Amino acid sequence: MKRLLAVLATATLLVQLGTTSASAAKPVRSSAIQWMGHSWWPRSVGGAPGPSGLWSPANATVDAEGRVHLRITRDRKGRLVQGELDTMDNGWGYGTYRWEVASDLTAMHPEVVLGLFTYGADPAYGHREIDIEASGWGRTPITWDYTTWANGHNPVSRTPVVPGRSTHQFEWAPDRITWTSWDATGALLATRTVAGADVPVPYDESIGMNLWVCGCTSEWRKTPATEVVIDRFSFTPAG
Template sequence: MRNKTVGMKKMLSNWIKAGSILALICACSASTALDEEELPKPTDRVISFSGFEWLVRKTGTTKEGPGPNLFSDSEDNVWVDAQGRLHLKIVQKGGLWYCSGVVLRQSLSYGKYIFYVASDVSKLDQHVVGGLFTYRTDEEEIDIEFSKWSDPNNMDAQFAVQPSERAGNKVRYNLQLEGLQSTHAFDWQPSYIDFFSVQGHSAVVTTDNLIQAWRYTGTNIPPDTDERLRINLWLFRGQTPSDKKEQEMIIEKVEYIK
């Protein structure tokens, strides 16, 4: 049964500075207007997940980036189940497709971010993007993304530091998952960012579970202030899923280690 204990709260004033406008750039390619993500609009929907409070993304009737897409804060799109797992879905209503996303209410800064994924994200439709990332500005962003970017022959995952079009700022790889569960993480420090993806649920990398690992030591490590952790599920360039089916990504938990 979906968690319906959602309160009516005033939240955006706690973390949006007056007059600020941020944009989020898709890590697969150079920046384009279609890839920009807007800040969440004022919404009364806040969910509790993994010991944190998250704002649920909602747009109006006009599509917004990334995509552009419509985002819904409906419980058909975003909910926490009885097991405490976060569900993000892309659903169709009235002939329109609605994507989903959540934004952490607080800034966490440097540390290790671990995402325990409970669905086979390698099976997402070729037009779908699942994102686990911190965002401050367009060029101050750390990404783990699951997508083929509309090319069925592409690899299905990537680690990236924005701007990802710069040489050395991105590594693509295939998940080749052995089950529904996988773990993905980045350890964000002042002089490096360590990424990893492993089979199953484990915060420890071994030769048996390793999918991909990468250390970034380039010049685009983001500063450790005013960023927000985000999780989203959206349609690349706003396209309809090629299989015309609803899409889902399930996150069992998120851990932050200072």
Template sequence: MKTNWIFLVIAVLFLAGCGNKTKKTVNNDRVVDGTRIIHFSGYDWRVGNSKDNRQGPGPNYFSDSKENVWLDDGGNLHLKITHRDGRWNCAKISLLESHGYGTYIFHVASRVDGFDKNVVGGLFTYANDTSEIDIEFSKWAKDTTEDSQFVIQPGWNPGNHYRYFLDQTGEQSTHWFNWQPDSVVFASYQGNVGDNPPANQLMAQWTYTGVDNPKPGKEAAKINLWLYRGNPPTDGKEVEMVLSGFEFRK
């Protein structure tokens, strides 16, 4: 069983491609029909904006301001929870294309293991609340608990989530899931890794083979940074999450 597991992990990493193929492109930030679009890592993403209404997750206020979502000169994506005019504003983006089965790889360039207990960072695909695959960084308002999880929604169903500690040693980390008809394989690694990362950089891994594996359809990859139940950070500080790249591999 252990041998089969190691083989599966190596096979999935092979599907992810050789080396780090993260695309860096110039920022062609634009507005289309009132919606802000950014071009991150070779893909177009819609920036979420709830205006003066709270919306999920949370619920929270989500802002498309460049104070909340922006690309730096190196092509890195910044998502930030800010406090302006007495209101906490969160950040989320959604890929314009739907890709279906394959490997979704997120290269994170900031520490996400030290978030305030009310903060949630999400890397995921979403079609609806019961058709969703998540990698999430959060303590869910608890003082003593793991800071991360892999989830197949509905997450409350038995066997649909796996909690773990990130225990990062540096700013960079890589997180992915390989979504196939019969399974979803998750992994989190130290560093900005590509194909065949060293075993000692593995932080967590999990394979899901249950009945709630979503079917492809109208799902899209998404990245968000938000507040659990809309409650502000307990330390009152703004929060930022940075990604250096996103990859999709069939």
């Protein structure tokens, strides 16, 4: 679901290439965050996804206990401001991407989207976007959604969220993508696999996490302030 504007993709690519451009690289480098052994930058560049188009580094932070906090807030003009973290490194490739979500999302507003994903500046294979998202897309219930964009938008599965903590991962292999989710007790919530043209070939993908407003209904401007806490992220290379 994450569809960045060209300006964000360009800025990300410049950072990944190590540019010395003051207009693109300096703000990103100055705000880098170390988390789970990786360098991340909190997004400040405006644009998609969602109709708000506003992002603040203050809405993507790490607390003293090492947990990520993603927020949706309002600025002084009452506009909705969103939060996103993206890895400074790219080209992660085949392997297992795993997140532990501490927040209970059962009462999350249906306009809010939590995204856990890969995304590249290069447009091939749908920007190599592989998604795990929690949202109601303007409706209830809130569901965990698995999506791949390599062969066009392919929503693979939607599973209602359950109370409490949850863990989510996707395993990206040359011949398949397998998503899996577990509840707080470790019980399986869902698992799905796709193959063939739905599997992208790695190149320049970064890893991201965001919290944003989808604008799925005319009431999206009434979305309340929201916060989601993520305890951990891990990446295990294939092989």
